[in-house]
Amino acid sequence: GMRLAAYRPHIRSAGLALLLALVVGPLTVVAAGFAAWTGRRAERERERAARRERLASLGELAATVAHEVRNPLGAIKGYAQLVEEGAGAEAARRAAQTIHEECARLERTVSEVLGYARDAQPRLEPVELRAFLDAELGRLAAEAAAREVRLVRDYGDEAVAVRADRDQLARALDNLVRNALAVSPPAGRVVVGLRPERRQVELFVADEGPGVAPEDRERVFEPFFSRRPGGTGLGLALVRRIAEAHGGSVRVADRPAGGAEFMLRLPR
Known part of the structure; x- marks a missing residue:
């Protein structure tokens, strides 16, 4: 028991x-x-x-x-x-x-x-941006001349390299520069340049057009949004899609002297 x-x-x-x-x-x-x-x-x-x-x-x-x-x-x-x-x-x-x-x-x-x-997945390779910009702006020179707009390079002599999809980057730049040319007055300037930083680089396209209204600065990157007669509203949406696929971003701001500046940021 x-x-x-x-x-x-x-x-x-x-x-x-x-x-x-x-x-x-x-x-x-x-x-x-x-x-x-x-x-x-x-x-x-x-x-x-x-x-x-x-x-x-x-x-x-x-x-x-x-x-x-x-x-x-x-x-x-x-x-x-x-x-x-x-x-x-x-x-x-x-x-x-x-x-x-x-x-x-x-x-x-x-x-x-x-x-x-098209599929937005980038095929990354080393791209030296100064040489890349020289080549792409050369292709757009005739259109700029026809519009009587001057393409100005602002990226110095320092080599700036990123890993990017060359074709996608060319499409993004083409959209940004053509948009800038379309809104530029005769005898105006479109400035294309680079701002290198330690971890990223900013590629910018600045124009002397009417600028972008504050309420439209996010909407301009949405598909099908356009204030321009005849615009499809897909060009800047494609730029943002390409930027984000590369781990970067794109934004727009007004320039102090007038016009707009589009800034495409890419990781280095």
Whole structure:
């Protein structure tokens, strides 16, 4: 009897442990199953929300493309009909010039849409930015000259290298410089430069145009937002997408002397 009494506390503890195991064990399994079900449900909700967002973006894209394509097509059709009906030599020349300009506008629209839809995952390689800028600005020199705008380089003699996707960086720079040229007055300047820092480098494009209203400084980087007649609203959205894919950022500020400055920051 005394031996049994000595073991009773142990027996009670073991019984309590068994009881707890019998009660808590199934509850733990149920809780784990509920957590897994909740997680799967939340994941399905996220997927549905992402699909809704993609469909909404696709609808906006379709509406933008339809609008941007319809106007040039109408002009091309009208001027082609004018030539077909036997317009004089001078009228036919003007019609051909307009058709050429509207085809170029269509080509720009298609390029912007395809550029935005393309996979944003960068293929990184070493890029020396001074040589890169010299080459890219050389390609834009004819357009700047046609607009009577001077392209000014402001990046000194120091070599500045980053790891970047050269093609994506070229598309981002092309959008920034073309936008600056489009808003610049005749005899104006577009300044392209670098501000190197220890961990990052800032590539900037500054113009002498009307600037960007404070309430639009975030919105200009949203897809399909544009204050410019004929703009698709995809160019600056693509710049931000490329910047973020590289671990960087882009922002815009007004210049003290007037105009806007777009700053693309990239890690070194």
